[in-house]
Amino acid sequence: MSSIKEKQLPNVLMEVKGLKKHFEVKKGYFNKQVSYVKAVDGVDITIYEGETLGIVGESGCGKSTTGEMLLGLLKPSEGVVKFKGKDMTEMSKKELRDIRKDIQVIFQDPFASLNPRMTVEELIGEPLEIHTSMTKSEIKNKVIELLEVVGLNSEQLKRYPHEFSGGQRQRIGIARALALNPKIIICDEPVSALDVSIQAQILNLLKKLQREYNLTLVFIAHGLPAVRNISDRIAVMYLGKIIEITERDQLFGEPMHPYTEALLKSIPVDHPKWRTNCEPLKGDLPNPANPPSGCTFHTRCPYAQDICKNKVPNLEEVKINHFTACHFPLKQ
Numbered sequence: 001m002s003s004i005k006e007k008q009l010p011n012v013l014m015e016v017k018g019l020k021k022h023f024e025v026k027k028g029y030f031n032k033q034v035s036y037v038k039a040v041d042g043v044d045i046t047i048y049e050g051e052t053l054g055i056v057g058e059s060g061c062g063k064s065t066t067g068e069m070l071l072g073l074l075k076p077s078e079g080v081v082k083f084k085g086k087d088m089t090e091m092s093k094k095e096l097r098d099i100r101k102d103i104q105v106i107f108q109d110p111f112a113s114l115n116p117r118m119t120v121e122e123l124i125g126e127p128l129e130i131h132t133s134m135t136k137s138e139i140k141n142k143v144i145e146l147l148e149v150v151g152l153n154s155e156q157l158k159r160y161p162h163e164f165s166g167g168q169r170q171r172i173g174i175a176r177a178l179a180l181n182p183k184i185i186i187c188d189e190p191v192s193a194l195d196v197s198i199q200a201q202i203l204n205l206l207k208k209l210q211r212e213y214n215l216t217l218v219f220i221a222h223g224l225p226a227v228r229n230i231s232d233r234i235a236v237m238y239l240g241k242i243i244e245i246t247e248r249d250q251l252f253g254e255p256m257h258p259y260t261e262a263l264l265k266s267i268p269v270d271h272p273k274w275r276t277n278c279e280p281l282k283g284d285l286p287n288p289a290n291p292p293s294g295c296t297f298h299t300r301c302p303y304a305q306d307i308c309k310n311k312v313p314n315l316e317e318v319k320i321n322h323f324t325a326c327h328f329p330l331k332q
Contacts, residue, residue: 041240054231
């Protein structure tokens with residue numbers, strides 16, 4: 001018997017297979033359906049307990065729509081979303097309600113996500129009133145505890161959202177997400193509406209909370225520096241599909257998809273060690289209602305060949321734990 005202890009594999013918390021979301025496009029007096037916008041068009045992801053998975057891509061690539069389907073806020077057109085082995089797409093409203101305490105969200109706009117007519121105590125205490133049998137005094141004590149955890153204090157209990165700065169409002173949103181001790185939090189661009197200095201504070205807070213509460217995070221963003229700061233693995237999306245997914249350092253050190261390479265080139269000059277020698281990405285994101293044939297990136301790809309126009313590349317493991325959907329992966 002070998003004396004070498006086998007490496008324990010991480011537990012799968014959420015598994016996504018063949019996820020699609022197509023929105024109808026209607027025109028004319030009779031509101032006739034003429035086409036579909038393929039917001040998400042076949043996404044496969046495995047999310048492990050305790051990790052932070054970053055999802056990055058241009059605006060309109062489908063990353064926020066993917067997040068909404070992971071939360072159960074949007075019903076997929078096709079595909080499966082499993083949480084702890086149970087298919088959320090087949091759950092009843094009652095079953096989804098019961099599972100909501102384990103899947104929470106931090107929204108992009110900390111002001112729009114908070115009810116302006118509710119105090120901080122009411123905002124953070126609301127999930128506890130709905131999902132637990134705690135008394136009012138117990139809820140108040142829990143709210144005070146959560147405020148301290150996110151860097152606020154009990155003197156702010158009776159204040160309203162408009163009385164706080166953007167960073168403070170986002171801390172309230174984080175406290176609300178933590179209230180029910182969730183297993184996973186979907187962070188939908190949680191720092192994009194904040195000043196740069198405040199962004200760093202919120203990212204550091206999320207990392208600290210992840211360690212202390214053993215949280216799993218899905219961090220959705222279009223800013224690569226923020227994703228690099230917090231993620232363990234990163235999935236790159238383009239036009240509704242994941243075109244590359246691997247560990248953070250591997251992605252930034254050896255990108256294997258031309259789109260990822262172009263994204264790294266777009267990072268501002270103050271991050272020269274992340275830059276590559278490729279040309280900046282040209283052109284706009286194609287219309288998702290009428291995507292290009294074959295590889296959807298071929299219209300903007302400097303390495304495209306004839307096969308790219310006709311054949312859709314599969315997401316395949318090119319190196320160990322490094323998956324890419326490209327007929328001609330880089331740096332092999």
